[in-house]
Amino acid sequence: MTRRFSSAITPPANKTGPALWFAFAGNKLLCHQEPSDVIPLLVDFSELGLESIRQQYLGTFDGQHCFSVELAKPVSVPEGMILQGLRQVYARLGEDLFVVAVRAIQIVDWDRTHQFCGRCGAKTVDHDIDRAKECPECKLLNYPRLSPSIIVRVRCDREILLARAVNWPTEMYSVLAGFVEPGETLEQAVEREVMEEVGITVTNIKYFGSQPWPFPNSLMLGFTADYADGEIEIDPVEIQDAGWFTANNLPTIPPKMSIARQLIDDFLKSQIDG
Ligand SMILES: [Zn+2]
Numbered sequence: 001m002t003r004r005f006s007s008a009i010t011p012p013a014n015k016t017g018p019a020l021w022f023a024f025a026g027n028k029l030l031c032h033q034e035p036s037d038v039i040p041l042l043v044d045f046s047e048l049g050l051e052s053i054r055q056q057y058l059g060t061f062d063g064q065h066c067f068s069v070e071l072a073k074p075v076s077v078p079e080g081m082i083l084q085g086l087r088q089v090y091a092r093l094g095e096d097l098f099v100v101a102v103r104a105i106q107i108v109d110w111d112r113t114h115q116f117c118g119r120c121g122a123k124t125v126d127h128d129i130d131r132a133k134e135c136p137e138c139k140l141l142n143y144p145r146l147s148p149s150i151i152v153r154v155r156c157d158r159e160i161l162l163a164r165a166v167n168w169p170t171e172m173y174s175v176l177a178g179f180v181e182p183g184e185t186l187e188q189a190v191e192r193e194v195m196e197e198v199g200i201t202v203t204n205i206k207y208f209g210s211q212p213w214p215f216p217n218s219l220m221l222g223f224t225a226d227y228a229d230g231e232i233e234i235d236p237v238e239i240q241d242a243g244w245f246t247a248n249n250l251p252t253i254p255p256k257m258s259i260a261r262q263l264i265d266d267f268l269k270s271q272i273d274g
């Protein structure tokens with residue numbers, strides 16, 4: 001498969017051809033309403049008549065330059081356009097453009113939150129070569145922050161462990177997930193999260209795949225594991241309900257874009273194949 005997106009730091013010397021502009025107001029992406037060409041394609045963002053606070057160059061997508069933009073609020077959304085959350089716009093963007101939007105929102109967020117040095121408080125400047133903010137006083141470098149999280153599918157024979165977090169708005173069940181703590185291996189994080197959330201031990205932990213997840217800046221590291229021992233005992237602070245489900249009696253599960261869904265689909269496939 002050809003990689004459609006190529007990352008770069010240094011913007012083109014002259015803006016000649018049209019570029020893709022991933023413009024955000026808070027967590028909402030500025031999109032065209034019509035079905036095709038979701039992301040505005042313009043030589044310069046100023047053509048839309050909107051005020052931008054900051055812009056960053058991202059690289060190229062199918063040879064077209066890409067920029068992220070933080071919009072000044074309030075935004076008077078141009079005719080025929082809307083502001084939409086990334087989850088809502090996923091299907092229209094398609095997987096390849098979605099991952100560029102995921103990158104864009106994380107760069108916008110990092111740019112906004114690293115304007116000043118976290119150590120001495122001086123105003124930072126963009127680093128010449130790297131995607132980093134440099135403090136001119138104490139030389140501290142701040143790179144875009146990623147927070148590694150594990151996400152794990154636990155199975156026991158023909159059943160999959162699914163849980164519902166207390167703060168989820170819909171009646172959805174999913175696999176378990178949680179942030180990795182400093183000093184922990186990923187496997188230890190898997191064991192700890194499963195024990196903390198549902199009180200069981202797991203074995204046969206295997207890497208499955210990964211997914212950048214910009215809510216807000218996670219890198220989801222997917223694993224599969226087998227049930228080892230214990231009875232389900234939920235942590236009521238985080239989990240509302242958890243249980244074992246077969247392929248035939250699944251509850252509502254996450255949408256297609258998530259690695260959580262890929263882990264569940266992989267389980268379902270094994271049930272059909274086996
Ligand atoms: Zn400093």
